[in-house]
Amino acid sequence: MSGIDALDARLIELYTAEPRIGVLEASRRLGVARGTVQARLDRLARDGVTRGFGPEIDPAALGYDVTAFITLQLRQGSGHDPVASRLARIPEVIEAHTITGPGDMLCRVVARSNRDLQRVIDQIVAADGVERASSVISLAAQIRHRTLPLVFAAVSMAAPSARRGQGPL
């Protein structure tokens, strides 16, 4: 489960705020040696804490202004995976989960307009195994996807006598 310390959190915070800064610059900002930053970044990546540094695309900037969450009910007997691979072929399906509760899958889709959303939904229900789809449209993103608070929460969660050698000096 890795385990994160305060320096890791500050590092993540820094890179979240200014992603394109270099290792050297980061080390200056954090007041630690360059090698330390390098080692931390390597470890975070190795442990899978940072899944990557890829560009974050804003669908809205691409003309996909509408976001919707669609709950799918699947035909009994046909598994989830065939449906998922169908959905994966629809670019507008941004995310899909199997879920508990009355529905079987929840997916997040984007579309260029409400009318375009209809087209996307039609594609979804056309997938074999999908019985019903009920959708809710996102009117506004009150909280954009974020993980930074979680990072700091994970730090304070850690045992009081923090992580590893914990730094010298």
Place this chain on the structure above:
Amino acid sequence: MSGIDALDARLIELYTAEPRIGVLEASRRLGVARGTVQARLDRLARDGVTRGFGPEIDPAALGYDVTAFITLQLRQGSGHDPVASRLARIPEVIEAHTITGPGDMLCRVVARSNRDLQRVIDQIVAADGVERASSVISLAAQIRHRTLPLVFAAVSMAAPSARRGQGPL
């Protein structure tokens, strides 16, 4: 609305796959001049297509193994915003939307376990203005959050006689 062309899409794809490569390396891979890559990246950032290059954190690696989607019903009269700012104070609330349909808000939360999820939900319903919360747990992420297919879809969507000067040579 900006508008994306095939080179932009390939650039985004490349940086998604290998986020830490430099401009020079990218220009080599794509077979274009370095200045072109620089200009493209600048434009994508300026137009808001790439919201940033921040590190993508995996909550699971931090011990937050449980993901849930919670639909909130709010008390009539109290607006969405006060609730949203309450929710923003809970680190485990990763995302929140106001939505159409029977519910008023949909939020995505993570927790360390099902038992821990209860704690998070308790915090949510404790927020003033929240009347009811119904949650579904994500059993598996069939499709992880992705935007790359969308980028390519946005390209092909573009007018056949693509974007700007469209390449010399």
Place this chain on the structure above:
DNA sequence: CTATCACTGGTCACATTGTGCAGTGAATCA
């Protein structure tokens, strides 16, 4: 026909990167 624009391909000085290494303090274990 001319201006504008995106792109190429080149140069330059400068900063950063990857890498290796010795040394230090703290925790762990025998």
Place this chain on the structure above:
DNA sequence: TGATTCACTGCACAATGTGACCAGTGATAG
């Protein structure tokens, strides 16, 4: 107590990348 391990510091080096330029070339738009 002493040896080991680990994270960190601080330094050095060669290699590479960066931002900033430039002139030249097609294509597009007025």
